[in-house]
Amino acid sequence: MDELELLKKDWQRQEDNYPRLSYDQIYNMIWKKSSSxxxxxxxxxxIEFLFWSVITLFLxxxxxxxxxxxxxxxxxxxISYIISYGITFFFxxxxxxxxxxxxxxxxxxxLMENILNTRKTVKYYIAFVLISTAIVFLIVTYFTFYYHALNTEVAEIEKYTFSPAQWAIFIGVMVLILILVLGIIWLFYRLIYGILLRRLNKNYRELKKLEM
Structure with missing residues (x-):
């Protein structure tokens, strides 16, 4: 049981031999936890921005x-670096x-309004990462396939001989790879930010109880 739960129990006690904590004390505890x-x-x-920047410079x-x-x-x-860094700086x-x-x-x-705004900002940020990753993946895949085939003698001869079934298999494999990549990214962000958002949501529920 965390400190906030203990304070809530103390606040709700009616016995004379226990000091009753005030509304403000409970609020201040939630406020400090939310701010943290x-x-x-x-x-x-x-930290995430610096990490990916170092990786990019290294590669x-x-x-x-x-x-x-x-x-x-x-x-x-x-162009994608410029846009990505600009939007990341904004977030x-x-x-x-x-x-x-x-x-x-x-x-x-x-405080409740600011908690909701913070949750929305994090969700928008994660959505931006997933959408931008999907767009970059699709564009890079297309250009890599097209220009690699154009510069490969054998592939150039067979460039327009793909059957519908072969195209379907190729597109299906690319879609599966994209889903896998986005799934890994989503799990990564859910692990990093999800724990903090759940704690923030818990604080929001506690504040709603205080207002009742």
Whole structure:
């Protein structure tokens, strides 16, 4: 049983020999826990951004860019990096703003609203990651297949000889791979942010009880 549950039980006790905790004390405990959770969401988003940035810099050597140029993906990759980093910075800023707002909250209704806004921001962020990953995957797959075939002598001869069944198999395999990739990403984010969101949702339910 956590500290908040103990405080709630103390608050509800009617016996004279036990001090009764006030409404404000219970609220302050929930407020502190919520502020800490939102702070961790903000910190984790920064760590995640730095991690993927380092991975990108490590992989983006001369051969990497030459291969992208050969597949006509260099410009697309640069543009996708710019857009992705820009949107990610926006979400990091939103996480920071959510933390600042919750830290300055002084009443139950505002705290509940800020908790809901934080949950929405995290869900939108995860949706952005999944959708952008799907778009990039499909575009990279198409360009890789098309230009690799164009630059391969045997494939060039057989380029237009694929039967409908072969195309169906190829598309089916790509769809399965995409679903697997998105599933892994979803599980990754659910593990990282899901625990924090569940705790935040628990705090929201406790605040609703306080308002009753």
């Amino acid at each position: 959770i939102v702070k961790w969401i903000f910190v984790i988003s920064i 983006a050597d001369k051969d990497y860019w030459l291969e992208l140029d050969r597949l006509h993906l260099k410009e697309f990759t640069i 990091i800023y939103k996480f920071y703003r959510n933390y600042i707002k919750i830290s300055a909250t002084d009443n139950v209704s505002s």
